[in-house]
Amino acid sequence: MRPPSPSIPEREFLFTALKQSLRLDGRSPLEMRTPSLIFGPEFGWVECSLGKTRVIASVDGKMVKPPPERPFEGIITIQSEISPMASSEYEVGRTSDEEVTLTRILDKILRRSDVVDKESLCILAGQRVWQLRLTIHCLADAGNLLDCACLAGIVALKHFRRPEVEVIGDEVTVHAATERAPLPLSLHHTPFCLTFALFPESTSSTSSTSTPVIITILDPSLLEYRLATGFLHVAMNAQRELCVVQKAGGVPLALDQLLPLIKDVAVTKVRELDAFVESRMKDDWEGRRKLVEVS
Template identity: 70%
Template sequence: MPRPPSPSIPEKEFLFNSLKESLRLDGRQSLEMRDPVFTFGPDLGWVECALGKTRVLAQLDGKMVKPTPERPLEGIITINSEISPMASSDYEPGRPSDEEVTMTRMLDKVLRRSDAIDKESLCILAGQRVWHLRLTIHCLADAGNLLDCACLAGIVAFRHYRRPEVEVVGEEVIIHHPSERAPVPLSMHHTPFCFTFAYFPDPNTPPILDPSHLEQRLSAGLISIALNAQKELCVIQKAGGVPLSQEQVLGAIDIAVGKAVELDRIVTQRLEEDWKGRKVEIR
C-alpha cells in the first residue's frame, strides 16, 4: 500500500501557528501528556496500554531454560516488538520501517539493558536452570508517540507478571501451581519510563511532550529520555533534526523527572486496584 500524502500546506501552517501560541489541536498544554489507560488481561503479565488513541499490547511469559555459558548465574530476557499495518497506513507488511527498528532498539535499552529486572534473581540452579522471560510488544494503533506507549506497556507488564514458586530438592526442580503456592513477583531494581519531546524549526515554537501523529510528522526532531522516579537517567536518544543546546536537554530532563514521579504513582495505583480484584492470592 502506498504511503499517504504529506499533510497539506494549510494543515502545516495551522499547526505551526497554534504551537507558537502554546495551543495544541487536542487541547493539551505544550508539556502535558495524554492520560495513560491500562487494561489488564486474565493472565498476569498481559497489559494493554493506551495514550489517547495510541494503543499497545504487552504480553510477558516465562519458562525454564538452560542459561548461556557466559552468564550461568543470570536469567534471560528477550524483547520482541512488531508494528502491524493495522496500526497505521504508514507501515507496510513484511518490511520493518525505520520507526520500528528505532523503537525495538530503544525498548531493548530501556527495559533490558538498564537492568530494571534483577537477572540473578531469575537463576534457579546455577549453570543448569534459569527463567527465560519473553516480552512481546504488539502495536495496535499509532496515533503518535508509539515509543513511549510501548515502553510504558512493557514495564507495567513486568510489574504485573508473577512467576510460579519453585522449590529445589537436590537436583530436582519442582514448579508449584498457583493454587498450591502463591506466584512470586519479579525482583526489580527500578521502573524506567520513556518521555519523548518534539522540537520544531522555528525557535519561537516551544517543544512539546508526547506528540500526536501529526505533530510528530511535522516536527524537526525528537528526543526521547528514559529515567525512573528516583531521578536516575537511563537512556537519552535524539533522532536527528534540529540541534539542541545543553540547557534545552537539561530542561527536558527536569520536566521528565517530574512526569516520571507522577507516572510511577499512577502505575502503582492501577496495579494495586487490579490485584485486589483477582481471586488468586498474590503476595
C-alpha cells in the same frame, strides 16, 4: 501504499499554532495525554492507551539452559510488532524503520538498564534459568508509540508472576499456581520514557552564531510526530535516575534548553506516571483478591 504526507496548509496551521503555544487537541505544549491501563485475566498481560495510541504488552517465561559466559543470570528478550492494524503506513511482512527504532530503544530502557534482577531468575546455576520474553503489539498509532510501548512494557513486567520453583539437589520442581502462589519479578527500578518533539521557531535557516529558538512539545500526536524536525527521548525512574537520553534529528539543542526538560518536566511527569501505575496495580490486585474470596 503509504498515506499522503501532511499538506502544506496542515503544516503551516500546525506551526502557527505551536508558535502561540497552542496544540490542535487543546493540550498545552508540555501536557501529556491521559494514560489508561487494562489488565488481562493472566498475570503479565496489559493493554495501555495514550490517547488513541494503543499497545498490548505480554510477558511469558520458560526454563532454559543459560549461556556458558553467564551461568548465574536469566535471559530477557524484547520483541515488538507494528502491524497494518496500527496504521496503513505499515505493511504486512515488512519490518519498518519505526519498528526497528522502537525495539532498539525499548531494549536500552527495559533490558540494558537492568530493570529485572537477572540473578534472581537463576534456578540451578549453569543448568536452568528463567527466560522472559516481553512482546509488544502495537494496535493503533496515533502518535508517540514509544512512550506507550515503554509504559505497557514496564507495567507488564511489574504485573507478571512466575511459578515458584523448588530445587532439591539436581531435581527441580515447578509448582502450579493452585499449589503455591506465583512470585513477582525482582525489579531494580521502573523507568518511564518521555518523548519531546522539537520544532524550530522558524522554518528558514538560522544564523550559526546564535542559538536557534526551539519549540518543544511533550507526547506528540500523529501529525506533530510526522512534522517534527527532531526528537528527544528521556527515560527516567521515580528516583530521578536517568536511564536513557537519546536525541534524534538535526535540530540543535543547547544545554540550557535540555536541562529544564529533564530537571523540571521529566522528573515531575515520571513521578506522576509512577504513582498512576502503583494505583492501578493496587486496584487490580484488590479486584483479584475479592474475586478469589467470592469464589
